[in-house]
Structures are given as C-alpha cells and as structure tokens.
Amino acid sequence: MSETTPKIKKPRGRARLLEGKCIACGARCESSCPVNCISMNEAGEPVVDAEKCIGCLKCVKVCPAQALEMAFTPEELKILEQLAAAGAAPQAEDDDPEAAAIARLQAQYRGVWVFVEQADGEVAKVSWELLGKGKELAAKLGVGLSAVVIGHKVEPLCHEAFHYGAEKAYLLDAPIYADYRTQSYLEAMCHLIEQHKPEVILMGATGMGRDLAGAVATRVGTGLTADCTGLDIDDKRNLMQTRPAFGGNIMATIMCDKYRPQMSTVRPHVMQMPEPLPTATGQIIKDSFTTPEDQVLVKVLEIIRDGDSKHKVDIGGAEFIVSGGRGMMGPENFGMLEELAKELNGVVGASRSAVDAGWLGHDRQVGQTGKTVRPKIYIACGISGAIQHLVGMQDADLIIAINRDKDAPIFEVAHYGIVGDLFQVVPVLTRKIRELKARGKKQ
Numbered sequence: 001m002s003e004t005t006p007k008i009k010k011p012r013g014r015a016r017l018l019e020g021k022c023i024a025c026g027a028r029c030e031s032s033c034p035v036n037c038i039s040m041n042e043a044g045e046p047v048v049d050a051e052k053c054i055g056c057l058k059c060v061k062v063c064p065a066q067a068l069e070m071a072f073t074p075e076e077l078k079i080l081e082q083l084a085a086a087g088a089a090p091q092a093e094d095d096d097p098e099a100a101a102i103a104r105l106q107a108q109y110r111g112v113w114v115f116v117e118q119a120d121g122e123v124a125k126v127s128w129e130l131l132g133k134g135k136e137l138a139a140k141l142g143v144g145l146s147a148v149v150i151g152h153k154v155e156p157l158c159h160e161a162f163h164y165g166a167e168k169a170y171l172l173d174a175p176i177y178a179d180y181r182t183q184s185y186l187e188a189m190c191h192l193i194e195q196h197k198p199e200v201i202l203m204g205a206t207g208m209g210r211d212l213a214g215a216v217a218t219r220v221g222t223g224l225t226a227d228c229t230g231l232d233i234d235d236k237r238n239l240m241q242t243r244p245a246f247g248g249n250i251m252a253t254i255m256c257d258k259y260r261p262q263m264s265t266v267r268p269h270v271m272q273m274p275e276p277l278p279t280a281t282g283q284i285i286k287d288s289f290t291t292p293e294d295q296v297l298v299k300v301l302e303i304i305r306d307g308d309s310k311h312k313v314d315i316g317g318a319e320f321i322v323s324g325g326r327g328m329m330g331p332e333n334f335g336m337l338e339e340l341a342k343e344l345n346g347v348v349g350a351s352r353s354a355v356d357a358g359w360l361g362h363d364r365q366v367g368q369t370g371k372t373v374r375p376k377i378y379i380a381c382g383i384s385g386a387i388q389h390l391v392g393m394q395d396a397d398l399i400i401a402i403n404r405d406k407d408a409p410i411f412e413v414a415h416y417g418i419v420g421d422l423f424q425v426v427p428v429l430t431r432k433i434r435e436l437k438a439r440g441k442k443q
C-alpha cells in the first residue's frame with residue numbers, strides 16, 4: 001500500500017482597501033476585476049465584495065497608488081507559512097486560474113485557415129497570397145494549412161488551393177452559397193469554426209473579406225485586426241499582427257492573446273504571391289451544412305457590374321508604376337508621366353495629395369487609404385514619402401525616387417534616388433528609354 005500526501009491548495013486571499021491610500025484614479029480596479037466584485041462609492045473609492053473576490057490580484061496590480069492588498073484569514077496565513085517552510089512550488093493554476101482557463105481554451109484550437117474568396121468561381125488573388133503567408137505561419141506553429149472554400153460548383157478551387165500550399169480544403173458547396181451574402185457565409189464559417197477550431201483565420205481585406213471577417217469575429221467573440229501589413233508568431237503561439245496605427249504614424253503589433261481563433265485581414269498585394277505547385281494535392285473535407293433559404297433575409301435580385309470598371313486602371317496588379325505627387329503641380333503635367341509609363345508598359349499612380357487635388361481618380365491612389373502595390377519598378381515623382389504613402393509601395397522590387405529635396409523621406413526607401421527637378425529628369429528618362437528600345441530593335 002502506498003501513502004499519498006494530500007495536496008494543500010495555496011490560499012489566494014481577498015482584495016482589501018488600505019485606508020487613506022486611494023487616490024480616486026477613475027475606477028481602474030473596478031474595470032480590471034474579472035468577476036465584478038468591485039463597485040465604487042461616492043468618493044470614487046472601491047468597495048470590495050469579499051464573498052465574490054477570487055483573489056486574482058488584478059486590482060492590486062492595476063492600482064497606481066498601491067491602495068489595495070490581499071488579505072488572508074489566520075488559517076490561510078498558517079497554510080501559507082507551512083507551504084513556505086516546505087518550499088512548495090506554487091501551482092500555476094492556483095496562482096492564476098484565468099491564465100489556466102485561457103491555456104485550456106487555446107489548446108483546443110489548432111491549424112491555420114485561409115478563406116478562399118471567389119465570385120462566379122473566380123478567386124480573388126489575395127487568397128493565394130494569404131496561403132503563401134499562411135504556410136509560413138503554419139510551419140512556425142507546427143500545424144496544417146487549410147483553405148475554406150464556400151460557393152456553388154466550386155470544388156475545382158480546392159485543387160487550386162492545394163497548388164498554392166493548402167493541405168486540406170473545407171468545402172461547402174450548395175446553391176445557397178452561389179452569391180455572397182453575409183448571413184449565409186457567416187453561418188457557414190461559424191459552423192466550420194465550431195467543428196474544427198482553427199487558431200488562425202486569414203481573409204483578404206476586400207469588400208467581401210472585411211464584411212465577413214467582422215461578422216465572424218463578432219459572432220465567435222474573438223479579436224480581428226484589419227489591414228495587416230505583417231504577420232508572425234510569437235513564442236506563445238500568438239499571432240503578431242502588424243498594421244499602421246494613429247493615422248499611419250506608427251506601426252502597431254496587435255495580439256489577441258486571450259481568445260481564439262485569431263483573425264486578420266490583409267489587403268491585396270501586401271503578401272507575396274507564392275509560386276504555384278501544379279502537382280500538389282490535398283484532402284477535401286466536404287460539409288453539407290446550409291442555412292434554409294427562407295431564413296436568409298437578404299435576396300440577390302440582380303448583380304449590376306461596375307460599368308466604369310473598364311476605364312479604371314488596376315494599379316494593384318501593374319508591374320511598372322510611375323507615380324506623381326503634389327510636386328507635379330497640376331493635372332496637365334501628368335501627360336509626362338503617362339509617356340514614361342507607356343514606354344515601360346506600365347501605369348500611372350498618384351499620392352493622396354494628387355488625388356485629393358482632383359488631378360487623378362481615387363483608383364490611382366497608392367498608400368494606406370489607396371492601393372497597396374508590389375510592382376517590379378516604382379518611380380516616385382515629386383512625392384515626399386509620407387509613411388501613409390510608403391506603406392502602400394515600399395515592397396516594390398525596385399524603387400526610384402525623383403525629388404528636388406535631398407532630405408525627402410522617400411529617399412530612405414528608394415534603391416535609386418535622383419535629386420533634381422522632375423520636369424527636367426522625367427523627359428530625359430523617357431527619351432533614354434526610347435533610345436535604348438530603338439537600339440535594341442536595330443540589333
């Protein structure tokens with residue numbers, strides 16, 4: 001027969017106010033309490049309901065005046081003394097039940113998912129870019145990468161997803177999913193999340209992705225970081241989501257360390273497009289979940305395509321971009337940039353100042369509130385290089401900046417900088433390219 005020593009639970013105590021020390025800071029202790037056992041009296045001091053207190057220490061830690069402490073009964077003090085004498089290591093769970101509950105919750109969630117956005121069976125390229133990033137994240141987490149494909153007659157997209165790195169594809173294929181509607185897609189996503197519990201979900205920061213991600217995060221009660229420009233994993237399996245904050249003046253790294261899944265949206269062209277592997281295969285997991293049509297409140301009666309779209313320029317997908325800023329001085333001078341762009345088979349982009357001035361349409365704007373671009377060559381003409389512009393173009397393979405101010409911040413990201421008057425430099429560049437092309441043709 002073996003004898004076992006019963007485990008002694010470490011007493012946690014109850015929060016207590018130290019008289020005369022509260023500075024009425026504005027109820028920080030009250031808002032930190034996870035069990036709502038603190039209320040404020042008229043003097044702005046905390047009143048602790050000792051019956052409800054779980055001894056989590058949060059109010060003690062948050063108090064700027066050290067006005068709260070943990071109080072123990074004489075019996076509890078005796079146990080603490082015994083434990084200290086025995087040199088017993090405190091149990092993590094005893095010390096912080098909230099942390100233990102979070103760890104238990106997080107352990108249930110595994111895997112990285114990418115929502116494959118499609119319309120009429122055509123996939124938004126950002127989904128493939130996210131599979132490329134998702135693969136990196138999954139490798140760091142030591143888990144699988146899965147695609148979520150929702151639509152009607154969209155099974156071939158699962159195979160495409162395998163080519164871009166997915167190992168599994170969750171497929172919901174039914175007429176109800178033929179057109180995107182928030183409600184039916186939301187129910188479908190939430191059903192899959194409940195069944196399979198992924199730890200990371202990535203979606204494109206497109207009209208559809210932004211709409212769906214927000215609805216899903218709200219329904220499952222988790223965090224969502226929109227428009228991320230960087231994603232990584234920390235040593236506690238948290239997704240480090242970097243994005244511009246405070247009007248783009250700082251880059252913030254945001255974590256969702258208490259809830260799962262962790263959700264991010266990323267704009268097109270921010271992440272690199274992975275090389276497709278046409279021989280790659282994977283497992284398709286079909287799920288027949290649907291919402292009855294009569295319960296979906298929104299009906300799609302007609303889809304009216306954007307009639308102007310053929311006149312709009314897709315700077316997001318362009319390989320060569322010549323962009324103009326306030327230094328262009330007026331719309332009439334953009335013809336000079338058109339000529340250079342034509343020689344390069346490229347398109348003309350713009351800074352927000354140029355767009356706000358009405359010199360070019362918003363579809364040409366590069367930056368935080370415009371498009372993110374990743375061309376082979378980006379030529380910035382008369383653009384100072386504000387951070388809100390840089391976040392939209394700094395991942396171009398090659399950046400050439402023309403500015404008459406040698407201290408312009410654009411030169412910090414430029415591979416080649418030309419300090420000079422753009423009205424002299426741009427025509428010379430265009431002429432030189434024409435000459436080189438003509439020489440190439442002759443040879």
Ligand code: FAD
Pocket residue numbers: 247248324325326327328350351352353354365366367368369370371381382383384385386387388389392402403404405408420421422423
């Ligand atoms: P300026 O900063 O005025 O720079 C003009 C440059 O032209 C100067 O460096 C000058 O030296 C140079 N120049 C003038 N004449 C000549 C010449 N003859 N030859 C050579 N160089 C010359 N901006 C964006 O671009 N995209 C965005 O998406 C965006 N989003 C924003 C979002 C928020 C929330 C905020 C607050 C701002 C945003 N902005 C954005 C605006 C941004 O902060 C800058 O104001 C803007 O990018 C400046 O545009 P610019 O470089 O064309 O103009």
